[in-house]
Amino acid sequence: AQSVAQPEDQVNVAEGNPLTVKCTYSVSGNPYLFWYVQYPNRGLQFLLKYITGDNLVKGSYGFEAEFNKSQTSFHLKKPSALVSDSALYFCAVRDPQRSGGYNKLIFGAGTRLAVHP
């Protein structure tokens, strides 16, 4: 079965320091991977995706993610964290069994990022 795992419930980072939010995946075939962010009292916002091509994907708000096939990982990174980055982050994988434009995403449990001044 397709799945993603986010091993950390919470990540704490000091403002200005680099941050990493971890995600590993388990899929059959080529993975379609995504990161979404959920700010308090708001819906999810798309950050970035990996479909094919360069392993380092750049997204919104200065975030990037590195696809590592050998480690089946897709960690989210940012060189310098901001307090405003504090939010809930979800890794997701597209279910390859769905086709024809039907995009069922399987979400990880989420990681709460807390950036301290």
Add this chain to the structure above:
Amino acid sequence: SAVISQKPSRDICQRGTSLTIQCQVDSQVTMMFWYRQQPGQSLTLIATANQGSEATYESGFVIDKFPISRPNLTFSTLTVSNMSPEDSSIYLCSVGRMGDREKLFFGSGTQLSVL
């Protein structure tokens, strides 16, 4: 991008009643989905809202409990029927476009509390 308006943003309901959640998109979209986010948990897909036909439900979700309508390409409703405290969750509307099928846009959600 797509602007998604979801109403109500929150509600407190009594056990045994029903609540209908509305999702309005500012442009025509191909795919519309309804997700549930239970407290402290991840998102789970409830169903795909199909325009002009019955919704496609995921395993564990049934039409009698979560009837869905989609009369056109910009609007859908999800009803949570005969509610119990276990239905207390955030319900999220999500849309996808044919031109960028891999990206989903989400509404701000409806936070439902059932007493």
